Amino acid sequence: MIATLQSRIGEVTERIARRSRDSRRRYLDGIDRYATKAPTRKRLGCANFAHGFAACGPADKEAIRDGEGPNLAIVTTYNDMLSAHQPFERFPEIIKRIAREAGGTAQVAGGAPAMCDGVTQGEAGMELSLFSRDVIALSTAVALSHQMFDAAVYLGVCDKIVPGLLIGALSFGHLPAVFLPAGPMTSGLSNDEKSKTRQLFTEGKISRAALLEAEAQAYHGPGTCTFYGTANTNQMLMEIMGLHLPGASFVNPNTPLRDALTEAGVRRALALTAQGNSYTPIGHIIDERAVVNGVVGLHATGGSTNHTIHLIAMAAAAGIALNWDDFADLAEVVPLLTRIYPNGKADVNHFQAAGGMPVLIRSLLGAGLLHRDVRTVWGEGLGDYVVEPGLGEEGEVVWREAASKSHDETVLRGAEHPFQSTGGLRVLDGPLGRAVIKTSAVAPERHVIEAPAQVFHSQEELHAAFKAGGLFRDCVAVVRFQGPSANGMPELHKLMPPLGIAQDRGFKVALVTDGRLSGASGKVPAAIHVTPEAANGGAIAKIRDGDLIRLDAPNGRLEVLVDAAEWAARANEDHDLSASHTGIGRELFSAFRATVCRADQGASIFAMHE
Template identity: 75%
Template sequence: MTIQARIGEITERIVRRSHDGRSRYLDRLRAAAEKGRVRNRMGCANLAHGFAACGPADKSALMAGEVPNIGIVTAYNDMLSAHQPYEGYPERIRQAARERGAVAQVAGGVPAMCDGVTQGEAGMELSLFSRDVIAMGTAVALSHQMFDAALYLGICDKIVPGLVIGALSFGHLPGVFVPAGPMPSGISNDEKARVRQLYAEGKVGRAELLDSEARSYHAPGTCTFYGTANSNQMLMELMGLHIPGATFVNPNTPLRDALTVLAVERALAITASGNVFAPIGEILDERAFVNGVVGLHATGGSTNHTLHLVAMARAAGIALNWQDFADLSAVVPLVARVYPNGSADVNHFRAAGGLQFLIREFLAAGLLHRDVRTVWGTGLEGYTVAPTLGEDGRLAFAESPAESGADAVLRPASRPFQPTGGLAVLDGNLGRAVIKTSAVKPDRHVIEAPARVFHDQEELQRAFKAGELDGDMVAVVRFQGPKANGMPELHKLTPPLGVLQDRGYRVALVTDGRMSGASGKIPAAIHVTPEAAEGGPIARVRDGDRIRVDALAGTLEVLVDPAEWATRLPAEADLSTNGWGVGRDLFAGFRRSVGPADQGASAL
């Protein structure tokens, strides 16, 4: 089936808007590709430095100059459960490359923060900026120009977007993203959320809370809820940068290992000396980004990608904007219920048919661009197959089942959970914002209530614990934007606001900060721009002002007499403590130069 008309129109609109920037990007990419293998033209001392530490066979191969060399950019550390499995990947990749007549080298490492560790702590103020650091680190790793292709080892929140941005600065190189997979399922996400709320109410203690969290986050692998990390992995598959079906295979399994070896094979196949040259900058075109946004809406993915996808697209010369997200949301059905949009986790989603089922359904309905380039060497139809290991231990691919294995988790496009996507964009006299509606009950899609204004999440927490929040309200948490303090996630607001909603109050959140990709049942207008630190309208709100958050109409309004509103001066906040401690002093330049949320909140 051809692409659905409205999706086709939006794609063409993006192509037209991006024409000049994309043309300049592709001209640079093709000029770099035409130079061929740079290391063959290096000075002998330069090249000798590049292979000095290699073993004899790899050194001889690189001296001869004929074999492909794969650069590995790794975000390994053994504090992140998602990234710990990468520890042994370089040697596995090197061995697979040697067996295929090639060489592989670790080109460099990039930092990988765990937002789960830094939630509510000062370190979270470095989190969003770490994306740009990772992009720069990727460029540093590849700047040696020793490589014919690259493998990118990264999973979590800012890491994949940073790797993509860095990879696109070397867009003439083919690249394959190599996941490590989610940890096995622990306690249910509903149970985890229940204990968190009990703790927020003072009904259980720290020991009970820590036991619950440890039974949820309990093994190597990605956290199993559908937050930014797993949304990243969905995007890499929908955008053609994974081996088909690689996304949600558990770590440290024979199938996972076989898929990693296959990633090496594909990276070699798509080099300039392989069968089909596929530079990553050409794979990630306008259609690939539209497919990514469609996947985000269809699965109720992370709100963080209204920042990351915009920044990633810009790195490829593509002008993607929030209006594109909103217009695609209007025509893309929500077909997945994975926590926080439901009780299932990503292991249950995969067992129900996963991305292979979704891709086949959406291709048949014309909701995804079929004729895209991928690292698999096919259009997107090549991603309807799921990997398996045969009795002989060999990797094989089979069509996923025609029916969902769990109707409460994954549905066909013809019978969705709701007819529109999981994200909406709000506009009004408070600015622009994003809201995730897929996990919010329909009777909460419109909230009108008096404002309670806070300048950080700790202030709201104190008011909650003191019993001061005992009615309908719109919590306005401001001075949390990228220029103010790096735009931290405000995930610790979820339990107290959830408690208030469960008590029957009509509650919403409005903030120029971020919520976790796992933000759930509370209607939250986030990423408000212009931010308070730039004198945006959110800085003029006062306690008691009536605010209307309307996800149905797509509006965000303060209901104050226009004449009074026009004369109000913005509040100010003391931001001096954001400038030091836990490395924050090193990021002052980022805070000064960062762009607004609707342009990707990037300092690059």
Template identity: 65%
Template sequence: MTVDRRIADITDRIRERSAPTREPYLARIRAKGAAGPVRRHLSCGNLAHGFAACGPTDKARLSGDHTPNLGIITAYNDMLSAHQPFERFPELIREAAREVGGTAQVASGVPAMCDGVTQGQIGMEMSLFSRDVIAMAAAVGLSHDMFDATVYLGVCDKIVPGLAIAALTFGHLPAIFVPAGPMTSGLPNDEKAKIRQLYAEGKVGRDALLESESKSYHGPGTCTFYGTANSNQMLMEIMGLHTPGSSFINPNTPLRDALTREATKRALSITAIGNEFTPAGEIVDERAVVNGVVGLHATGGSTNHTLHLVAIARAAGIQLTWQDISDLSDVTPLLARVYPNGLADVNHFHAAGGMGFLIRELLDHGFLHEDVRTVWGTGLRAYAIEAKLSEDGQSVFRAAAPVESGDPKVLTTGDKPFSNNGGLRILTGNVGSAVIKVSAVKPERRIVEAPAKIFNDQDELLAAFNAGSLTGDFVAVVRFQGPRSNGMPELHKLTPALGVLLDRGQKVALVTDGRMSGASGKVPAAIHVTPEAKDGGVIGRIREGDMIRLDGEAGTLEVLVEAAELGGREPAQIDLSANEFGLGRELFGVFRNSVGAASEGASVF
């Protein structure tokens, strides 16, 4: 089916805007790709160093020009549940490569931090910056120029975006992303949220809270709510960088291993040595980026991707803006309800039909570009499937996605959407630009007009909550949380307290130049406010008691103060020196000083 005219028009304007940067990018990667297998350009000493640790068979293969060599970039560590399964993957990949006459080497490991561990802690101030560190660390590994294709092992919040930036920086190489999959379902997410609120109210103790959290996050794999990590997997599949049907298969299962082996063999088959050369920089074009944004809206995905998708696109020379994201939200239907915009988790989403069903419905109703290149070949229709294990237990076969949803409360059809527009929205007004996740907010809570209460960090707000001083309707303005102030930490720690106030019948909203979370929930939250307070943004001119109107339906964010008075106020200034030291923050001063605005991806590149 032809793509919807409105989506085609947005794609065309992105293409036109991007031409001055996209065309030079393509020229660079095509020139590099035309040079052929890279190892022929290495000296004998270079090459000997590159395969010194290999066994005899791999050495013999790597000494010639005709054996494809796969570079593995891994984000393995055994503290992150989502990344612990990657411990086994390099050996699986090496064995699969040898079976088809290729070789594979771990090119580098990249750091991977867990926002769940650092939430509300000092370490969170390095979380966003870790994305760009990951891209640079991957580049160091690939700079050896030993590889004909790459596989990227990553799952969580900043890791996949960082790896995607690296893959596009080395866009002359084919790249396949290989996920580890979600953990099996534990304590339901809504029950976990209830315990968090009870703890915030002092009605249960830390022992009950820890028991609840441990039952939720209980084994290897991604957290099962639909936050940034699982949004990452959706994006990599809908943008054609996964093998079809691979996003949400649980770790350490025969199908998961079979998909990893298959991804390896596919990566080796699309190098410049063969007849299906498919560089990553050619896959990720304007159509693929738009498909990613549509997928994000259709599933009510993570607010963090209003940062990450902009940065990923720029790595491919594509100029994606928040206005593009907002306009695509206006025309994209919401087809999935996964916590926090529903009660189901990603395992329920997958069981209801998952990515294959979602992609088929979006294609059939004209919301996706079908005529794209993918790691699987030409055309996104090949992704409207289910991946299953063959009878031999070793390989994968694919069946068409189910015609009907396995659970219409979790995943619906294009003609019966949960909402006629997407899960994310851009807010504009005299405060600046901001992002809100409306899909998880009840319609009656999407418009709040109330006086401002000003806080300069999240601890000030929590102290006020614990003191019982957050009475009546109000808009919490939490400022000096932007990338230049302290690295733009997630403020998800505020969710239980603000949720308690909502349940008490108060009208409450949050306005911040920080991030909330990929799991932004029922509290209406205008996040990523740009310009940030540190840059003299209007958020720093708001005063205690000013009336603020947040309208998630109309997409506006206004402080109801006369323009002359607002403009005449001096922006607030506070001492931020405490953010510069401790737990390695002193090493990230160059990031805080160089980072761009949230609307531009909050990147140092």
């Protein structure tokens, strides 16, 4: 029996649809104008067209020039420095071979940059990280602008990369699109042991050589990092929103099953073109229901807080106005069904072994928490995604009915027996503005913190205070001027070890910042993405050392307990940001800092919000 949609899910979806009615209609009207049965490339001028196939081999040249078969765009973010993206080196040849076998062709339409936040954490390059999402979107649009293609496959995995690819893909929303993941690396040193080693190093108890060896054991081969940060949250989202093949997200790289899934994804992309009978453009897959399914998946898995920004920007690219109130209202009815590091000890390989996405989707559908009646790259309905892939006798993918329940309830549970009754994210409001907090990794006794503020303007200032013993007290660390307009809104993971040490020594500790922490925010309660940000006149710039701050996650409040008259009369502090505006390429992004919208609007440079 098919479960009835839970009332809150329906209410929020309808609210988003009403709010988005005009922008969504304009979006669909715009992309539908470009939909055409005949290959678009055949309408190009002869010189234009000849440029588009000049470098092809003889067979592909003839097929593109004179044939009627579909031509598939490959948009790749391959580089061999990112462990998650290195496997994509092999994908173009696989894609081209399968396209030929299916009566079509494929070309690498273009590449997009892919940076690794793991490399840039705490470094100047991290200040380009969030903006790289919009650069990737722009690069994707450039790649597709030649109008040589009937569908596209997208090769990307990590933090800003999948959101950027999706925003770019939606700007060509009349084209079908399949996202082809590379998969997670095999498990190495556990994420829990890695975290303990980092803390020991911060305390000066082990050497840099010992720390490096531990990190190398954790990050040891091709594939996505195994903790449940933004990269793996991306993969969950692409599957639950219908842009992956069923069960494709968490199969390890360079395995026969991964290659078979890639081949099946190519065949499916070719089958979705306007030349066939199953035309399914991406702009019609990503609708209000798909977006709500994504938010539900985010809450149910305790996913990355980055997606309280990215999902808003991704939805806006399809003319859909998602906001933080929608996240908050959905969080109240969506239970937490996974324990994956940092909100547990398991990694994504353990999640996959426990049943992975098919079991998760089955449970959420059974509880009426997902829209079943959505379009996907696999067909009509999310009910098709409760299957798991395996290899048939000829090495092809064979989908089998997935298990009805988890194989390991310490990692993955059903909705009838969750880890928490509500989702792992909360939205906070108060006199400091709005913020989000990831509660799924924070012990319940720390969901409310009231302590004096210590104000910092950089990670380095906080580390200096830690080394001087200044954090070993009850305190709320306020790290400000870290928003998108200030310095590109870097992730601030280097704050976590010292704050974690102070917390472990028995002090009440929390973080309040207009910067980011992403999926690996960990055990310290952290109100992040504070908006309006300090650089744009936000009230976070009024806070002084010693002000009493109250972070109340259960009630969704972020308070500053200062006399109201004094608070109203107090001026914002200023801060010299010039050091963050030059060097390591940062001077090239001045236009981004000047035009970026607020975190609760998606922190995007694109004019998507009215």
